[in-house]
Amino acid sequence: MPVILFAVPALWDEYHAPLTEALSQAGIAAHLVAYHEIKDQGGNIDPSQVDYILTAPTAPLVDYAPFTRAKLVQNLWAGVERITGNATLTQPLSRMADPGLTEGMVEWVVGHSLRHHLGLDRYTVNPDRIWDPTCPPLARERKVAMLGLGVLGLASARALKALNFNVTGWSRTPKDIKDFPCEHGEDGLRRALKGADIVVTLLPKTPETENVLNAETLALLAPGAAVLNPGRGPLIDDEALLYALDHGTLGHAALDVFRVEPLPKDHPFWAHPKVTVTPHVAADTRAATASVLIAENIRRGEAGESFLHLVDRVRGY
Structure with missing residues (x-):
């Protein structure tokens, strides 16, 4: 026994x-x-x-x-x-x-992706009652870069693809995934990020993945792109992210993980109008x-x- x-x-x-x-x-x-x-x-x-x-x-x-x-x-x-x-x-x-953890992660990623894709914030926060009938593009017109193709990343990528998003995956090492476009290595990272409307980071924290999203790589994204990070806080250079948000390069960042947790109350992410903070609840x-x-x-x-x-x-x- x-x-x-x-x-x-x-x-x-x-x-x-x-x-x-x-x-x-x-x-x-x-x-x-x-x-x-x-x-x-x-x-x-x-x-x-x-x-x-x-x-x-x-x-x-x-x-x-x-x-x-x-x-x-x-x-x-x-x-x-x-x-x-x-x-x-x-x-x-x-x-x-x-499997339950994976389901929760997929729900978080899909929910925040659809929020950005449909522009829901302009309806939920509209104090001036502006009537703007502009329709969003179709999901197939949105490029999504999924950084990380482990269990969580691949499940999230497949869920977005099922909704017709144009998803490209990236991993540090080559992966052969049937019917799914995958990039790898530094050149592949640039290709995956180039013109992406939504970026999801679901990589492990290693010396090679720290600050994978930095000033250089964030500049590759489409104007107004959204960054979703339910992976690990150190995957993103915080200062570079704030700079891109402040200067209009990025439209929004939904962040579930941080370098220090709980996120200190004086951290600029809390008060930033283009940042959504969730307290490490994307998946449990x-x-x-x-x-x-x-x-x-x-x-x-x-x-x-x-x-x-x-x-x-x-x-x-």
């Missing part, structure tokens, strides 16, 4: 029932224990007897060295940049690709659907099969 350590005390009550059910449905008889039950936390579970660890970068567990038998560390977040640099974490690491891990994925990875571990969504430690995601 595998021992599974749930190492995020704040989420124990949320996950305990759905995870227990998911493990049962997967045919896994397991001993699910909370972080406080580990011996060095005053409990009676020996770390060397733990087979699987469920954690998140905000969890109090920081030393993975005593968990010598652990087959997998399963992250509960999609982002892993806060945990990959932990030198004690030598076990295989899997990132979360929760849902315990019910995440538990099914966790149970499947544990089933695979017990069956000697390959784990899903393993992190490449060299790439950092």
Whole structure:
């Protein structure tokens, strides 16, 4: 019977029932224990007897060295940049690709894309009661650049394409995706951004992706373009973004993630008329659907099969 350590005390009550059910449905008889039950936390579970660890970068567990038998560390977040640099974490690491998280991200991206595409702000904020019957172009006339073609990026890109947006994807490395135009590398980034009306950033945070949207790349966009960032705060040069908004190059920025969170109350994004701040709510891990994925990875571990969504430690995601 595998021992599974749930190492995020704040989420124990949320996950305990759905995870227990998911493990049962997967045919896994397991001993699910909370972080406080580990011996060095005053409990009676020996770390060397733990087979699987469920954690998140905000969890109090920081030393993975005593968990010598652990087959997998399963992250509960999609982002892993806060945990990959932990030198004690030598076990295989899997990132979360929760279907519920993906659905939430798609909804956020589609919602803000349609908001910009249809120009909804001019109707919702219209104190002078201006009657402007100008119709927007069709979605197929809007170029969208999707930066990042992982699980979240590709799902969002496909949803926009289903609405007839003209979507081009970009990733750092080549991808061959059937019936979907993909660019890669620095030249490909410029091609994807050139004339784009909407840009969505869903890249992981790595040294190579930091400030991927900067003064030079923002200048490639169509006049009045919208930037949507539900990925990671450091993907955008904040000063370059504000300059482009202030000087009319960009029309709007919808930002869900930031270099510092919570976003400081004196940050200029809060008061800027062309910036929408959402408090890191574009996508969240849902315990019910995440538990099914966790149970499947544990089933695979017990069956000697390959784990899903393993992190490449060299790439950092």
